[in-house]
Amino acid sequence: MLRPTPKRCGRCAAASRPARARPDSIEGQDQVTRIVVLPGDGIGPEVTNEAISCLEMLSDHFELGLRFEEHPFGGAGIDAHGDPLPETTLHACRNSDAVFLGAVGGPKWDKAEKRPEVGLLGLRSALGLFANLRPSRVIPGLESFSPLKASIATGADVLVVRELTGGLYFGERTQSDDFASDLCTYSRVEVERIAHVAFQEARRRGSKVTSVDKANVLATSKLWRRIVEEVAAGYPDVTLDHMYVDAAAMALVSAPGRFDVILTENLFGDILSDQLSVIGGSIGLLGSASRGADGPMMFEPIHGSAPDIAGLDIANPAGAIASAAMLLEIGLGLHEHAAMLNNALEQVLLDGARTADLGGDSTCSSFGAQVREKLQERLDRHSAMAGHLAINRGCCA
Ligand SMILES: NC(=O)C1=CN([C@@H]2O[C@H](COP(=O)(O)OP(=O)(O)OC[C@H]3O[C@@H](n4cnc5c(N)ncnc54)[C@H](O)[C@@H]3O)[C@@H](O)[C@H]2O)C=CC1
Numbered sequence: 108m109l110r111p112t113p114k115r116c117g118r119c120a121a122a123s124r125p126a127r128a129r130p131d132s133i134e135g136q137d138q139v140t141r142i143v144v145l146p147g148d149g150i151g152p153e154v155t156n157e158a159i160s161c162l163e164m165l166s167d168h169f170e171l172g173l174r175f176e177e178h179p180f181g182g183a184g185i186d187a188h189g190d191p192l193p194e195t196t197l198h199a200c201r202n203s204d205a206v207f208l209g210a211v212g213g214p215k216w217d218k219a220e221k222r223p224e225v226g227l228l229g230l231r232s233a234l235g236l237f238a239n240l241r242p243s244r245v246i247p248g249l250e251s252f253s254p255l256k257a258s259i260a261t262g263a264d265v266l267v268v269r270e271l272t273g274g275l276y277f278g279e280r281t282q283s284d285d286f287a288s289d290l291c292t293y294s295r296v297e298v299e300r301i302a303h304v305a306f307q308e309a310r311r312r313g314s315k316v317t318s319v320d321k322a323n324v325l326a327t328s329k330l331w332r333r334i335v336e337e338v339a340a341g342y343p344d345v346t347l348d349h350m351y352v353d354a355a356a357m358a359l360v361s362a363p364g365r366f367d368v369i370l371t372e373n374l375f376g377d378i379l380s381d382q383l384s385v386i387g388g389s390i391g392l393l394g395s396a397s398r399g400a401d402g403p404m405m406f407e408p409i410h411g412s413a414p415d416i417a418g419l420d421i422a423n424p425a426g427a428i429a430s431a432a433m434l435l436e437i438g439l440g441l442h443e444h445a446a447m448l449n450n451a452l453e454q455v456l457l458d459g460a461r462t463a464d465l466g467g468d469s470t471c472s473s474f475g476a477q478v479r480e481k482l483q484e485r486l487d488r489h490s491a492m493a494g495h496l497a498i499n500r501g502c503c504a
Pocket residue numbers: 150154209210211212213214224227390391392407408409410411412413414415416421422423424426464
């Protein structure tokens with residue numbers, strides 16, 4: 108993964124080092140990291156605006172060289188080019204260092220020949236983004252966000268590793284007036300590679316994987332379970348257990364603390380991660396990262412375009428901002444910068460800012476502005492610290 112080179116004092120604590128130079132960088136020229144931004148539809152542009160503004164602030168301050176270019180996608184792609192995934196948009200995504208997506212869909216395009224959601228699935232497939240990481244936790248101090256009793260919700264911290272390019276969403280479909288079918292397929296390779304992602308993620312967390320399937324009925328789940336067991340043998344330090352998806356849905360609300368990493372297929376992961384999001388307070392809080400074997404990663408909040416609240420400036424941008432932090436951390440390897448943004452976001456919530464989904468009256472834009480205020484405080488503190496270090500070390504004169 109390409110990392111921008113922060114241009115501050117080389118020894119400065121918050122400036123991560125580049126992992127490797129961009130292959131297309133020209134000596135003596137500034138390095139640029141291309142972020143393709145797909146605001147999409149409904150609340151997508153509203154939450155994207157808040158998230159990208161945070162990234163711009165960080166990029167300006169640390170001279171990260173992030174360059175943002177917006178492209179139509181989803182319903183906006185249909186309106187602009189008659190296609191939810193216009194060729195120019197796909198080309199830009201393929202040639203980017205990372206993609207940031209708001210959300211797509213809405214009633215305006217529900218009867219379109221190719222719906223916005225077809226564009227989303229097409230993009231995930233075209234970029235080979237087979238692994239979708241959806242972290243969710245009950246933030247310490249904000250247990251009251253959860254509809255669950257504090258005794259149940261406290262400490263919940265779960266990562267859903269969702270297979271993203273296989274299963275029912277990508278199987279052959281038939282549809283007539285009286286009959287319809289959706290084919291669910293999984294191959295050994297598809298299960299193996301997502302299982303490896305889950306076990307590797309578990310090593311960075313609580314060392315436990317719960318694989319969720321329906322192996323008491325489905326052939327794909329039987330294959331899934333067998334291959335997950337095989338992959339698990341290579342990770343003796345990680346505990347593996349299996350749950351049927353119906354039981355897992357129940358356990359998520361009765362004992363969310365029992366989970367660390369949930370490894371599951373596309374449809375189950377889609378459903379369970381929405382359910383999980385509410386345990387932390389709202390679907391508006393969760394970000395996600397999608398990755399393939401190589402190429403650009405994509406970052407998006409887990410929610411949809413929320414047509415019921417679109418255009419009202421009341422959407423919660425926290426999930427989009429959390430996705431921006433994931434872009435910094437996972438996409439660009441800028442751990443300290445990501446931590447600054449996450450920390451600013453969490454502080455705004457701890458200070459009491461609440462959008463409507465959390466029972467408050469903060470607007471989307473005012474919430475975003477508050478996060479940037481907190482971020483600015485952290486940047487100022489960082490500059491002051493870097494100044495001290497520079498004086499002591501005789502650099503950054
Ligand atoms: N990644 C994507 O682009 C996704 C797109 N969709 C599409 O979005 C459209 C709407 O789908 P829905 O099923 O209604 O799911 P949704 O996630 O858009 O909304 C479900 C509920 O959560 C609320 N909500 C969602 N995000 C919120 C936020 N940030 N702040 C406050 N409240 C929020 C909405 O107001 C709504 O009541 C459909 O066209 C669907 O296909 C759905 C999920 C993901």
